[in-house]
Amino acid sequence: xxxxxxxxxxxxxxxxxxxxxxxxxxxxxxxxxxxxxxxxxxxxxxxxxxxxxxxxxxxxxxxxxxxxxxxxxxxxxxxxxxxxxxxxxxxxxxxxxxxxxxxxxxxxxxxxxxxxxxxxxxxxxxxxxxxxxxxxxxxxxxxxxxxxxxxxxxxxxxxxxxxxxxxxxxxxxxxxxxxxxxxxxxxxxxxxxxxxxxxxxxxxxxxxxxxxxxxxxxxxxxxxxxxxxxxxxxxxxxxxxxxxxxxxxxxxxxxxxxxxxxxxxxxxx
Amino acid sequence: xxxxxxxxxxxxxxxxxxxxxxxxxxxxxxxxxxxxxxxxxxxxxxxxxxxxxxxxxxxxxxxxxxxxxxxxxxxxxxxxxxxxxxxxxxxxxxxxxxxxxxxxxxxxxxxxxxxxxxxxxxxxxxxxxxxxxxxxxxxxxxxxxxxxxxxxxxxxxxxxxxxxxxxxxxxxxxxxxxxxxxxxxxxxxxxxxxxxxxxxxxxxxxxxxxxxxxxxxxxxxxxxxxxxxxxxxxxxxxxxxxxxxxxxxxxxxxxxxxxxxxxxxxxxxxxxxxxxxxxxxxxxxxxxxxxxxxxxxxxxxxxxxxxxxxxxxxxxxxxxxxxxxxxxxxxxxxxxxxxxxxxxxxxxx
Numbered sequence: 001x002x003x004x005x006x007x008x009x010x011x012x013x014x015x016x017x018x019x020x021x022x023x024x025x026x027x028x029x030x031x032x033x034x035x036x037x038x039x040x041x042x043x044x045x046x047x048x049x050x051x052x053x054x055x056x057x058x059x060x061x062x063x064x065x066x067x068x069x070x071x072x073x074x075x076x077x078x079x080x081x082x083x084x085x086x087x088x089x090x091x092x093x094x095x096x097x098x099x100x101x102x103x104x105x106x107x108x109x110x111x112x113x114x115x116x117x118x119x120x121x122x123x124x125x126x127x128x129x130x131x132x133x134x135x136x137x138x139x140x141x142x143x144x145x146x147x148x149x150x151x152x153x154x155x156x157x158x159x160x161x162x163x164x165x166x167x168x169x170x171x172x173x174x175x176x177x178x179x180x181x182x183x184x185x186x187x188x189x190x191x192x193x194x195x196x197x198x199x200x201x202x203x204x205x206x207x208x209x210x211x212x213x214x215x216x217x218x219x220x221x222x223x224x225x226x227x228x229x230x231x232x233x234x235x236x237x238x239x240x241x242x243x244x245x246x247x248x249x250x251x252x253x254x255x256x257x258x259x260x261x262x263x264x265x266x267x268x269x
Numbered sequence: 270x271x272x273x274x275x276x277x278x279x280x281x282x283x284x285x286x287x288x289x290x291x292x293x294x295x296x297x298x299x300x301x302x303x304x305x306x307x308x309x310x311x312x313x314x315x316x317x318x319x320x321x322x323x324x325x326x327x328x329x330x331x332x333x334x335x336x337x338x339x340x341x342x343x344x345x346x347x348x349x350x351x352x353x354x355x356x357x358x359x360x361x362x363x364x365x366x367x368x369x370x371x372x373x374x375x376x377x378x379x380x381x382x383x384x385x386x387x388x389x390x391x392x393x394x395x396x397x398x399x400x401x402x403x404x405x406x407x408x409x410x411x412x413x414x415x416x417x418x419x420x421x422x423x424x425x426x427x428x429x430x431x432x433x434x435x436x437x438x439x440x441x442x443x444x445x446x447x448x449x450x451x452x453x454x455x456x457x458x459x460x461x462x463x464x465x466x467x468x469x470x471x472x473x474x475x476x477x478x479x480x481x482x483x484x485x486x487x488x489x490x491x492x493x494x495x496x497x498x499x500x501x502x503x504x505x506x507x508x509x510x511x512x513x514x515x516x517x518x519x520x521x522x523x524x525x526x527x528x529x530x531x532x533x534x535x536x537x538x539x540x541x542x543x544x545x546x547x548x549x550x551x552x553x554x555x556x557x558x559x560x561x562x563x564x565x566x567x568x569x570x571x572x573x574x575x576x577x578x579x580x581x582x583x584x585x586x587x588x589x590x591x592x593x594x595x596x597x598x599x600x601x602x603x604x605x606x607x608x609x610x611x612x613x614x615x616x617x618x
Contacts, residue, residue, distance in 0.1 A: 094413050100345070149318075155472075
């Protein structure tokens, strides 16, 4: 089995940006990232700040949020748990309040399910529910609360993108990855349907697999993996930021989304 | 009218009273409001999300409980979140009618208020013993976090269950700068926006920090609406110009949109893009320069919202409207039914 082409970062698209001297479309963009204090999320916070974005990040642990906010000057740190219904609107108030609106939402925070990994029939229901709460229901709620702000951004011609972080485990039936893989498959399908439903509003939905990275989550899943064989989260973050930049460029001059951009076919929806 | 007491934004039986430019009155299910729009019309809504602007706490000098309702701020800038004007109530909460709420302890310049995780100083009284200028301690992000965690939506006693933010954020809600929801926007959902698009009706938004609708104090209520900052995106000013050029109608969703657009009107049917502060009151003497029709809640005579409707059509028509709303069991307040009023012909510019 392979990953559908629409979930794979499109190499030629990424290369094109580096070969040209176009202004970076990430500059000045207002971005919110969930799970922003470790692994890929932290790498995204750093990459986007470096490229001139205005960044708000969300994570559960107050101390971690404080420490990352201290270290990443200018980033807005927000304490919240996206798997908790009562946290969603306070997060949304802070994101749109502190940034004055929103152009890009990155649903990155993820729950692996049972640790160590378990066969599905050995997986506790609570572990499955927690994975779905963080990987599906949380992103659904947060996106729903923020899609008004995103659509406003699209109408103003700033462009609007939701990036949902998925995984090859969403497409390949890896034994032991049932809770995680099934929840990521659900998130991928949400992205595709949202993408269809909001295309005319100018809100683009990306669902992308960053690859197997050297992150705390990967270490929890496969403790004896050789880090040398894994991708650096910084590299994935750069590719994802490029994909966001390309999606932002798909907007028309007055906020009217261009209907097609064939060279970008691989990365949307 | 009957008060709508359930926090449901789009009840399936919501009603719509329509007054056309010839002052004819008709009735329809509100879900069908898109059918009253024509190809080329432009619908403009307020995309402000509602701030949880009710803060419970304690007046430090006396230990007396207070409820602070934030009611105004100097601008919409994200970092401009430390100073607010606010109405202060004494003990109790929304379950008591605002008219019956006890007064707060006497407030003086420099008084400290402990509001959950937030601390604030009364900078000065604003011409009334319960209307104050407040300054929160701390940097903007800490104030945003405190408001997000501790604040509740401002609420009135006609809705008995405590409101959550999801009850009062419209589907199109963006920046959280309104003190009460722009509730006319409850009629809109993504399906309605798609239906408009299909019909050839354009949609655009402004952001307007809609203020509080009632204080329970006659003297204070006479000052409503307070000054309200707003922002009109360039793209919105542009679609207004194009709609006017092709003869389409500009349909405002809610009184806040009318207030902002008419404040920014330049006299030739265009509006200035950018930030402004709406300070004017609209009424029977106002000449509307931009807005051709309004979708709004049902309003009782004497309120500032009703006064604004008098800019659209004459008093005789509004009296007939009120009689029809009453006779046909329309519901009022933020979760109530709606009216769609087109500017009467004789008012046409």
